Structures are given as C-alpha cells and as structure tokens.
Amino acid sequence: MKKQKIAIIGAGVAGASTALYLSQLGLDITLYEQQKSVVSGPPWCHLHAGGNLYREISDEQCFSLLSQSIDFVKLYPYVVDYRPTVIALADDDKSTPSSLLPRLKRLQKEYQRLIDLDKNNQVLGKSENYYKLYDHESMKALQKAQAIKNPKTNDEWMIAVAKNLDLKKVQFPLILVQEYGLNIFRLAGGLMLDLKASKNVSLKLETSVEDIQKDALGWSIISTKQNQNKEKKQNKEQQTFDYLINAAGFQTGKIDDMLGIKCERMVEFKASYVAQWQESKTVAFPEIIIHGERGTPKGMAQFTPYPNGYFQLHGMTPNITLYEDGLVKSSKTSSQPQLKKKFLDKVNEGWEQEEIKQRTHNAIAHVANFIPSFSEATVGSQPLFGAQQILGKDATLRVAEVSFPLNNYARCEIIKVSSVTDMMQGIVKELMDLNYLSPLSLKYKPSLCQRVDEKDVKNKAKNIAKERGYPADMAERNVKFIMQVD
Numbered sequence: 001m002k003k004q005k006i007a008i009i010g011a012g013v014a015g016a017s018t019a020l021y022l023s024q025l026g027l028d029i030t031l032y033e034q035q036k037s038v039v040s041g042p043p044w045c046h047l048h049a050g051g052n053l054y055r056e057i058s059d060e061q062c063f064s065l066l067s068q069s070i071d072f073v074k075l076y077p078y079v080v081d082y083r084p085t086v087i088a089l090a091d092d093d094k095s096t097p098s099s100l101l102p103r104l105k106r107l108q109k110e111y112q113r114l115i116d117l118d119k120n121n122q123v124l125g126k127s128e129n130y131y132k133l134y135d136h137e138s139m140k141a142l143q144k145a146q147a148i149k150n151p152k153t154n155d156e157w158m159i160a161v162a163k164n165l166d167l168k169k170v171q172f173p174l175i176l177v178q179e180y181g182l183n184i185f186r187l188a189g190g191l192m193l194d195l196k197a198s199k200n201v202s203l204k205l206e207t208s209v210e211d212i213q214k215d216a217l218g219w220s221i222i223s224t225k226q227n228q229n230k231e232k233k234q235n236k237e238q239q240t241f242d243y244l245i246n247a248a249g250f251q252t253g254k255i256d257d258m259l260g261i262k263c264e265r266m267v268e269f270k271a272s273y274v275a276q277w278q279e280s281k282t283v284a285f286p287e288i289i290i291h292g293e294r295g296t297p298k299g300m301a302q303f304t305p306y307p308n309g310y311f312q313l314h315g316m317t318p319n320i321t322l323y324e325d326g327l328v329k330s331s332k333t334s335s336q337p338q339l340k341k342k343f344l345d346k347v348n349e350g351w352e353q354e355e356i357k358q359r360t361h362n363a364i365a366h367v368a369n370f371i372p373s374f375s376e377a378t379v380g381s382q383p384l385f386g387a388q389q390i391l392g393k394d395a396t397l398r399v400a401e402v403s404f405p406l407n408n409y410a411r412c413e414i415i416k417v418s419s420v421t422d423m424m425q426g427i428v429k430e431l432m433d434l435n436y437l438s439p440l441s442l443k444y445k446p447s448l449c450q451r452v453d454e455k456d457v458k459n460k461a462k463n464i465a466k467e468r469g470y471p472a473d474m475a476e477r478n479v480k481f482i483m484q485v486d
C-alpha cells in the first residue's frame with residue numbers, strides 16, 4: 001500500500017490526537033499549528049462522564065458523554081485528576097435534586113452495561129458508587145470530622161464540602177458523582193513530547209495555513225511560518241497532500257470557506273477565571289457545581305480545584321463566563337461565524353488587567369455566595385478562555401465528532417474533548433474505505449499515552465503553563481489514581 005500523505009490543520013486535542021494515532025498506523029502526517037505549542041486552544045477541566053453539568057440535554061447525549069469519557073480516560077489516563085464532583089441545587093432554584101435522580105439511575109445502569117461489555121471500562125470506580133446522595137444530617141455529621149489533605153473515600157471528599165459550603169443556601173440531597181477533572185497542560189506536555197518523537201509526524205508550529213487549492217495531485221496547502229516578530233510573516237511554503245483533515249477548532253469555518261463549502265455552525269466565546277485561596281492549601285476539595293439558570297445572574301457556579309490553593313471558576317452568567325454577544329452564527333456568505341473584534345483581540349493579544357480583576361472578582365463573589373470563606377480568594381492568574389465551535393443551530397448540543405463533506409476531506413467538530421476517540425475512529429474508518437489503511441487498522445487501539453514518561457510530562461507541562469502565563473502548580477494533579485471508593 002502506498003504511504004499516503006495527510007495534512008492536519010490545527011493541533012488542538014482533536015488534531016494533535018489524530019496526528020499521533022494516524023502516525024502509529026503508519027501514515028505520513030504534516031500537522032500545522034499557528035501557536036507555539038500544541039493544545040493551546042480553549043480550556044477544558046471537566047470530564048463530562050455522564051453530562052451531569054447539563055440539565056437541559058437529552059439522555060442520549062449523556063450516555064454518549066459517559067461512554068466517550070470512559071474511552072478518553074483509557075486513552076489519556078495521565079491527564080485525569082481522579083477526584084469526584086459534587087452537584088447541588090441553589091435553595092431558590094426552580095427545580096429539585098430529586099428531578100436529577102432518574103437520569104443518574106439510568107447513567108449508573110448504562111455504566112454497568114459498558115463494564116459488562118468490557119471490564120476495562122471500569123475507569124470511574126464500581127458502578128454502584130457512580131453517584132452517592134448526602135442529606136442534611138450526614139453533612140452536619142461530616143462537619144465534625146477532621147479536614148483531610150488526601151481523601152480516599154467519597155465521605156472523606158465530602159468533609160471539605162461540609163465544612164465550607166453554606167448548607168442553608170442549597171437543597172438536599174447533595175449529589176456526589178464520579179465526574180473527574182482533566183488537566184490541559186499535561187496533555188499539551190505529553191503530546192508535544194510524543195509528536196516530536198514520532199518519525200511519521202512533521203510538526204509545523206507557528207505556521208498558519210493561508211490557502212488551500214485542489215489540483216490533480218491532491219490538496220495543495222499554502223502556509224506561512226511566523227517570524228519572531230509576529231508582524232512580519234515569512235517563509236511561505238506550498239505542499240501537496242492526498243488527504244486533508246480540518247481540526248481548526250473555532251476557525252473550522254475559515255477552512256470550509258477556502259474550500260467553498262457552505263455549513264451552518266455557531267462559535268461561542270467563554271472564559272473561566274483562576275483564583276488563589278491560601279486557606280485551602282491543606283485541604284483537598286472535590287469539584288463543586290451549584291446549578292442555576294444559565295444566562296441569568298443565578299447561572300451555574302463551577303468551582304474546580306487544582307493543587308496548592310488554585311481554583312478555576314466558571315459562572316454561567318453574563319458578567320463571568322458568558323458574554324451578551326459571545327455567541328455568533330455563520331452566514332449565507334461564510335461558514336465562519338464572525339466573533340466581535342473585542343473577543344478576537346483577547347484570543348490574539350490577551351486581556352486588559354482591569355477586566356481580569358473585575359471578572360475574576362465577580363467569579364469569586366459568585367462562588368462565595370455558597371462557599372462564604374472563599375470570598376478571601378484573590379486573582380490567581382490571567383483567565384483560561386477561548387472560543388469553541390458548535391455545529392448546526394442548537395446551542396445546547398454537546399456531542400459531535402466528524403463529518404466528510406468532500407472527497408478526501410474530514411472536518412473535526414468536537415464540542416467536548418472526550419468525543420475525540422469516536423472522532424478518530426470515524427476518520428480511520430473513512431481512510432480504510434479509501435484503502436489508505438488496512439482493514440485491520442480498527443483493531444489497533446490507540447496507545448497514545450503509553451510512551452510518555454511521567455517526569456518528562458510533568459516538567460514539560462509546567463514549562464508550558466509558565467510560558468502561557470499560568471502558575472506551574474496548575475500543571476499538577478490533586479489525585480493521580482482512581483480512589484478506592486467506599
């Protein structure tokens with residue numbers, strides 16, 4: 001079989017993972033990324049293993065998120081922070097925790113079904129421990145326990161919650177669920193090492209794809225390598241490929257436009273904030289979610305712990321994570337939704353200090369409504385932010401993988417990072433149909449994580465965090481291994 005040449009545009013989690021997987025299957029990959037390092041797009045911190053952060057989505061999407069998350073944990077275990085998530089409803093929320101229970105039961109059953117299919121799917125602990133309920137009385141009892149730095153059981157994780165959450169502000173029961181944390185800096189570090197070590201991958205960093213033409217030989221890609229001085233682009237290059245993979249994230253539409261493809265999609269700019277809370281350094285917290293109505297001042301609060309007193313905060317309100325004009329749609333003339341300049345300036349140039357201060361304080365205050373002692377937290381760094389694509393017209397869509405709108409062209413359109421394994425399998429099937437890969441390829445499971453050494457990943461991840469302006473502590477995990485659940 002002739003060794004086919006594949007171009008991938010964009011080295012986010014979608015493009016960089018695909019590059020490594022296809023290179024392991026023997027294909028010749030050129031990976032274009034306009035930034036200095038891989039996986040530098042919008043942030044991600046939460047493994048949506050069951051979609052419990054989204055009350056509005058269908059059971060089918062939740063089941064897909066569960067099974068895709070299991071695959072993601074198996075693919076990249078070194079990226080997972082094995083700590084649970086606690087879900088609460090604010091006391092004045094229109095709904096009740098009991099309304100969440102039927103779905104949790106269905107998810108628990110579905111998880112057991114996946115374990116029955118393959119015992120290696122048991123990456124979230126035993127199915128009977130997928131979720132656990134805590135009533136007011138048990139939280140009161142846990143308030144008396146000693147706070148713990150290295151919790152090993154569900155109850156131990158709940159001690160910090162019992163001691164810090166204002167129990168008058170939430171409804172009972174609270175729900176603890178095995179949705180873990182993910183660390184973007186660790187994946188960036190691991191993939192940088194693996195891609196550079198791969199003989200089949202030519203990684204072109206700081207290189208942006210400017211134009212694409214189709215000719216008799218295939219896809220002709222024109223790219224420019226940036227000079228140190230960003231203004232002066234130089235080193236124009238033209239290369240021809242057999243197959244093109246568009247993994248350009250929120251700029252996917254720009255590539256579609258180059259190819260003359262019409263497609264409906266949305267792009268949403270969102271931001272999360274980094275706070276430091278000295279007092280919490282000796283205590284481990286689970287992630288805490290307080291559900292609320294999206295887009296209103298009571299929108300969901302998300303409190304995500306990192307080591308050494310750092311927290312990533314989301315607040316689904318217009319003065320924290322969301323922006324009034326942050327969601328835009330494609331038009332009749334362009335498949336690329338046009339974000340306002342103020343958002344693109346943030347992505348390309350960074351933030352004004354005053355806005356970082358203002359919005360991070362809004363986020364701290366939003367969380368402190370429920371965790372009063374958190375009001376002492378301060379700004380920890382610049383925000384973690386970016387724009388993400390949502391294909392089609394439904395802004396609540398959370399699961400999507402890949403489509404093939406032209407011959408020899410794949411368009412990656414993930415919304416959550418866990419969709420990456422199904423996305424890669426879709427591409428492999430397509431390449432098998434084209435005879436680029438042998439029919440045995442699907443039997444080969446990607447082993448992307450197996451070559452990276454923990455010490456190297458840690459060092460590389462810390463350097464990347466620092467280079468991007470974040471504390472090196474955020475490249476660490478709280479918990480490295482699945483806990484022994486009670």
Ligand SMILES: Cc1cc2nc3c(=O)[nH]c(=O)nc-3n(C[C@H](O)[C@H](O)[C@H](O)COP(=O)(O)OP(=O)(O)OC[C@H]3O[C@@H](n4cnc5c(N)ncnc54)[C@H](O)[C@@H]3O)c2cc1C
Nearest residue numbers: 010012013014034041044045046208209248249415416417
């Ligand atoms: C605030 C926020 C929080 C989020 N939290 C979570 C979460 O907790 N869990 C979760 O699963 N998901 C989360 N997401 C979604 C997640 O960030 C995205 O799904 C994911 O990053 C998409 O990955 P990607 O590889 O498709 O795109 P990207 O990561 O955007 O990668 C695309 C890459 O293509 C490059 N590129 C684009 N055009 C060109 C070009 N012409 N030439 C060269 N390079 C190009 C870009 O520089 C970029 O690096 C969050 C999103 C936001 C905005």
